[in-house]
Amino acid sequence: MTAKIARFLDEVRPATPCVVVDLDVVRDNYGALRRWLPLAEVYYAVKANPAAEIVRMLNEEGSSFDVASRGEIDLCLANGVSAERISFGNTIKKTSDIAYAYDMGVRLYAFDSECELEKLAETAPGSKVFCRILMTCDGAEWPLSRKFGCEIDMAKDLLVRARELGLDPYGVSFHVGSQQTDLSQWDIAVGKAAMLFTALDAAGIELRMVNLGGGFPARYRSDVAAIDRYADAVMNAMTKHFGNALPAMIIEPGRSLVGDAGILETEVVLISRKGYDDESRWVYLDVGKFGGLAETMDEAIKYRILTPRDGDDTAPVVLAGPTCDSADILYEKAGYEMPVTLKVGDKLRILSTGAYTTSYSAVNFNGFAPLKAYFI
Numbered sequence: 001m002t003a004k005i006a007r008f009l010d011e012v013r014p015a016t017p018c019v020v021v022d023l024d025v026v027r028d029n030y031g032a033l034r035r036w037l038p039l040a041e042v043y044y045a046v047k048a049n050p051a052a053e054i055v056r057m058l059n060e061e062g063s064s065f066d067v068a069s070r071g072e073i074d075l076c077l078a079n080g081v082s083a084e085r086i087s088f089g090n091t092i093k094k095t096s097d098i099a100y101a102y103d104m105g106v107r108l109y110a111f112d113s114e115c116e117l118e119k120l121a122e123t124a125p126g127s128k129v130f131c132r133i134l135m136t137c138d139g140a141e142w143p144l145s146r147k148f149g150c151e152i153d154m155a156k157d158l159l160v161r162a163r164e165l166g167l168d169p170y171g172v173s174f175h176v177g178s179q180q181t182d183l184s185q186w187d188i189a190v191g192k193a194a195m196l197f198t199a200l201d202a203a204g205i206e207l208r209m210v211n212l213g214g215g216f217p218a219r220y221r222s223d224v225a226a227i228d229r230y231a232d233a234v235m236n237a238m239t240k241h242f243g244n245a246l247p248a249m250i251i252e253p254g255r256s257l258v259g260d261a262g263i264l265e266t267e268v269v270l271i272s273r274k275g276y277d278d279e280s281r282w283v284y285l286d287v288g289k290f291g292g293l294a295e296t297m298d299e300a301i302k303y304r305i306l307t308p309r310d311g312d313d314t315a316p317v318v319l320a321g322p323t324c325d326s327a328d329i330l331y332e333k334a335g336y337e338m339p340v341t342l343k344v345g346d347k348l349r350i351l352s353t354g355a356y357t358t359s360y361s362a363v364n365f366n367g368f369a370p371l372k373a374y375f376i
Contacts, residue, residue, distance in 0.1 A: 001263055001306070001349065001351065002022045002024070002025060004022050004024065004376055005020045005022050005263050005376070008020055008374065008376050009263070009265055009349075012374075014265070014372070014374065015372070016265050016266050016267045016286055016287070016347065017264060017265065017266045017267070017285075017286050017287035017291055017292070017371055017372070018264070018265055018371065018372040018373065018374060019262050019263065019264045019265075019292070019353055019354065019357055019358060019371060019372070019373045019374070020262065020263050020265070020373075020374045020375075020376060021049070021051070021053075021054070021258065021261050021262040021354045021373065021374070021375050021376070022261050022262075022376060023053060023054070023057055023261070023375055023376065025260060025261035025354075026054060026057065026058070026257055026258055026261045026354075027057060027061060029227075029256060029257045029258075029260070029261070030042065030044075030058060030061055030063060030257055031061075032227050033216075033227065033231075033251070033253060033256070033257070036227055036228045036230075036231035037231045037234060037235070037249075037251060039235075039246065039249055040212065040234070040249040040250065040251045041064055041248070041249065041250050041251070042063050042064060042251055042253065043063070043064040043065055043066040043085075043087050043089075043250055043251070043252045044058050044063045044064070044065050044066065044252075044253065044254065044257060045066045045089075045214055045252045045253065045254030046065055046066065046067050046068070046072045046075065046076065046254075047068050047072070047254060047356075047359055048254025048255055048257070048258050048259075048355040048356060048359065049254070049258040049262075049354060049355055049356075049357075049358060049359060050072060050075055050358075050359055051358070051373060051375060052075065052078070052079050053375035054258060054375070055075060055076055055079045055081065056079040056080065058257075059076075059079060059080050059081045060080075063085075064081075064085035064086070064087065064250075065081055065085060065086050065087070066087050066089040066252045067086055067087070067088055067089065067090075068088075068089065068090040069090065069097065070097045070100055070101070073086060073088070073100070073101055073104060073106065077104060082105075083104050083105030083106050083107075084105065084107070086101075086106050086108070087106075087108040087109075087110070087211075087250070087252075088101050088106055088108065088109045088110065089110045089173075089211075089252065090110065091110050091111055091112040091113070091116055091132055091148055091149075092116070093109075093116065093119070095119045095122070095123055098119055098120060098123040098124050099123040099124075101124070102123055102124040102127065106124075106127075107124070107126075107127045107128055108127065108128045108129075108130075108170070109124060109127055109128070109129050109130075110129070110130055110131075110132055110173060110211075111129055111130075111131060111132070111158070111162075112131060112132040112133075112148060112149050112150045112155075112158075113150065113158070114158060114161065117129070117158055117161060117162055117165065117167070118165070120165075120167060121162075121165035121166060121167055124167075125166055125167070126166060126167065126168065127167060127168065128167075128168045128170035129162050129167045129168065129169060129170060130170050130171040130172060130173050130209060130211055131150070131155040131158050131159050131162075131169075131171075131172055131173070131196075132148055132149045132150070132155075132172075132173045132174065132175075132211075133149050133150060133151070133152055133155050133172060133173070133174050133189075133192055133193070133196070134146065134148075134149035134150060134151055135149065135174050135175060135176055135177065135185070135188075135189055138177075138182060138185065148175070149174065149175075152192055152195060152196060152199075155172065155196055156196060156199045156200060156203070159172075159196070159200055159205060159207070160200070160203050160205065163205055169200070169205050169207065170207065170208060170209050171207050171208060171209030171210055171211060171247065171248070172193045172196050172197070172207060172209075172210055172211065173210075173211030173212075173213060173250075174189045174192070174193065174211070174212070174213055175213035175214060175215065175252075176188075176189050176213065176215040177215055178214060178215060178254075178255060179215070179217050179218070179220070179224075179255060179301065180215035180216075180217065181217065181222070181224060181225075183225065183229065183230065183233035184233070185215070186212065186215075186233050186234050186237045187233070187236070187237040187240065187241075189212075189237075190210065190212075190234075190237035190238055190240075190241050190242075191237070191240075191241050193210050193241070194241035194242060197242075197247070207247065208247050208248055209247050209248040209249070209250060210238070210247050210248070210249055210250070211249075211250040211251075211252065212234060212249060212250065212251050212252075213251070213252050214251070214252045214253050214254055214255065214256070216230050216251075216253050216255070216256035217230075217255065217256055217259075218255050218256060218259025218260050218352045218354075218355060219259075219260055219304075219351075219352050220301055220302050220303055220304060220352055221302040221303070221304055222302070227256065234251075254355060254356075255355040255356065257355075258354040258355045259352045259353075259354050259355035259356075260351075260352045260354065261354040262352070262353045262354025262355070262357065263349050263350070263351060263353060264287065264292070264293075264349070264350040264353035264357060264371075265347055265348070265349050265350075266285045266286055266287045266347070266348050266349075266350060267285065267286045267345065267346070267347055267348075268283060268284070268285060268342060268343065268344050268345060268346045268347075268348065269284045269285060269286050269322055269344065270282075270283075270284040270344060271283055271284070271342065271343075271344060272284075279315075279316060280315075280316040280317060280318050281315065281316075281317050281318070281338075281342075282317070282318045282320060283317045283318070283319050283320070283338060283342065284320050284321070284322060285319065285320070285321060285322065285330075285348065286322050287321060287322070287371065288320060288321010288322055288323055288328040288329075288330060289321055289323075289325075289327060289328050289329075289330065290321065290323055290325065290328060290361075290362040290365045290366070290368070291321060291322075291323075291361055291362065291368060291370075291371055292353075292357035292358060292360055292361040292371040293321070293330055293350075293353075293357065293360075294356070294360035295356050295360070296330040296331065299330075299331055299332070299333060299334045302331070302334055303350045303351060303352060303353060304350075304351040304352065305336070305338075305348055305349070305350050305351070306348065306349040306351065307338055307339055307342060307346060307348050308346055308347060309339040309341045309342055309343075309346065310339065311339075312339035312340065312341045313339065313340050313341075314337040314338055314339055314340065315337060315338070315340050316335070316336070316337050317336050317337060317338045318331065318332045318336075319331045319332075319336055322366075322368065323365060323366045323368065324366055325365075325366070357371060358370070358371050358373045
């Protein structure tokens with residue numbers, strides 16, 4: 001909670017639910033990454049928070065951008081980003097969207113399958129391409145599934161095929177999982193990337209880039225290491241496996257840039273119990289899974305929450321959203337407690353909600369409006 005956000009909430013008193021993002025925090029987080037990882041080019045993962053205000057500010061700071069769709073390309077271009085600083089990092093793209101990106105000047109694309117490679121060769125001839133490899137994502141609080149990436153032996157063959165199709169086999173990418181807490185995962189991933197560099201070199205192809213993906217954290221309930229330790233883990237892995245012959249490096253931070261910059265304010269709508277002997281109160285908020293807190297699915301991301309009655313005695317609670325959907329329960333098993341004096345109408349502040357909230361908010365589910373956002 002920054003003083004600027006607290007002042008905005010106290011003076012403006014916006015209707016809830018809403019997210020307030022402090023752009024100075026985003027700027028500072030970007031600067032810290034540039035300071036601790038000066039050899040890596042930052043490509044902001046637009047999906048984390050696709051606000052024009054954030055894109056515009058990061059563009060002014062010199063960031064590049066990782067996009068997942070035609071809409072995100074248009075967002076970047078409309079806010080001054082040059083096409084040369086856009087990477088189309090989604091491995092699942094419509095042929096028409098690849099053609100559109102190419103017409104707009106985008107020349108850097110991800111892939112992880114032969115079908116995607118053939119689409120790129122047809123509609124983005126001569127472009128730089130990088131192959132995404134599979135990772136297990138051990139240690140990540142929001143792990144990624146097998147939906148993205150391919151095995152190393154397939155990646156080798158696909159990069160050879162890329163050259164045959166007239167594309168530029170530029171490099172390798174991976175993602176160790178979002179909100180990664182195990183710093184050793186970068187050593188494992190970079191080791192796999194280095195194996196591909198060696199295999200491709202033997203095939204007469206010189207790869208020149210490693211895309212290290214995201215995984216850098218925001219601060220939720222569990223303690224996480226400082227960004228300088230993450231930077232050390234990345235650089236130690238790179239020098240261990242590549243020595244002095246370091247390739248170009250790309251990182252794709254999203255959560256670590258914008259997560260801690262946002263505060264979500266929500267109102268208590270109802271407090272109830274399910275039986276006379278029920279030890280836990282059910283606390284219903286005016287925001288839930290479908291209003292922007294989708295990452296509470298399986299209670300994966302555990303947000304810190306402030307109440308106006310902190311300091312009073314507490315008791316266990318189940319936290320849930322306002323919709324008529326039984327899946328709209330935020331926390332039932334994670335051990336949340338709240339003051340016994342909590343009342344309907346109290347305003348709670350959910351911390352570190354600048355990432356993956358507005359972008360996950362449903363449009364008009366149950367008639368609830370999308371999550372309102374303010375950028376200050």
